[in-house]
Amino acid sequence: MHASHFDKRRYPVVNAATGYGEWAVSYEETVATGLDRPLLAQLVSIDWPSAGPAADLACGTGRTGAWLAARGVAPIDGVDITPAMQDQARAKGVYRALHIADVAATPLPSGRYRLCTLALADEHLATLDPVYREAARLLAPGGAFLLIGYHPFFLMNGMPTHYHRADGEAVTIESHVHLFSDHFAAGRGAGLVLDEFRECVIDEAWLATKPKWRPYLHWPVSFALLWRRRP
Numbered sequence: 296m297h298a299s300h301f302d303k304r305r306y307p308v309v310n311a312a313t314g315y316g317e318w319a320v321s322y323e324e325t326v327a328t329g330l331d332r333p334l335l336a337q338l339v340s341i342d343w344p345s346a347g348p349a350a351d352l353a354c355g356t357g358r359t360g361a362w363l364a365a366r367g368v369a370p371i372d373g374v375d376i377t378p379a380m381q382d383q384a385r386a387k388g389v390y391r392a393l394h395i396a397d398v399a400a401t402p403l404p405s406g407r408y409r410l411c412t413l414a415l416a417d418e419h420l421a422t423l424d425p426v427y428r429e430a431a432r433l434l435a436p437g438g439a440f441l442l443i444g445y446h447p448f449f450l451m452n453g454m455p456t457h458y459h460r461a462d463g464e465a466v467t468i469e470s471h472v473h474l475f476s477d478h479f480a481a482g483r484g485a486g487l488v489l490d491e492f493r494e495c496v497i498d499e500a501w502l503a504t505k506p507k508w509r510p511y512l513h514w515p516v517s518f519a520l521l522w523r524r525r526p
């Protein structure tokens with residue numbers, strides 16, 4: 296489902312490559328770290344120091360890669376479609392290799408990765424099946440696919456992913472709503488098994504990192520699905 300059905304803001308819409316190409320300069324200052332950090336901290340079924348090699352799909356500026364590297368995950372390979380985002384990932388020095396490619400068709404080798412991540416990018420994919428199939432292809436038997444996403448309720452509440460241009464103009468990045476049943480079907484279709492499922496709800500501690508979001512207190516804002524390839 297296209298997120299425009301629910302969009303209440305009606306900012307101009309650009310595709311992901313254009314949007315992240317423009318947002319790259321201010322992305323790290325403005326992205327809500329509360330979307331992924333609390334979820335990463337809650338996961339119990341990954342032993343981070345032994346979780347590598349890892350493939351970080353839609354690695355962006357390398358925030359996820361830096362978090363993983365700080366917990367001992369190595370080596371990490373990254374893939375993204377936006378060169379301006381990936382330039383910042385390269386500067387972080389935590390990736391073994393970086394590729395400009397679509398998350399659904401990466402140049403990475405099959406069956407070599409113990410961990411595959413996709414953080415805050417699934418809403419930009421029109422369909423989920425291709426990226427789940429690609430993650431399953433990359434994983435070694437027993438490997439984990441961690442998908443962290445912007446919550447579909449938030450998109451349906453009319454707030455698609457957006458950023459501000461240097462002149463202050465607000466712009467939406469084309470987004471799609473994927474229900475949890477869509478994720479379940481795509482994961483099962485790729486032969487994966489769901490191991491852990493968490494949702495992050497905005498509370499007072501969360502608002503300390505993004506006070507402007509107080510109107511969304513008690514809303515679920517993001518989620519984590521941890522899938523496994525069968526051993």
Ligand SMILES: C[S@@+](CC[C@H](N)C(=O)[O-])C[C@H]1O[C@@H](n2cnc3c(N)ncnc32)[C@H](O)[C@@H]1O
Nearest residue numbers: 311315353355358375376377380397398414416
């Ligand atoms: C919100 S950023 C997330 C970046 C990083 N994972 C993080 O959590 O900060 C979304 C990223 O997805 C990338 N992206 C969107 N669609 C993509 C696709 N089809 N293939 C590869 N990358 C894509 C964008 O270029 C952008 O860097």
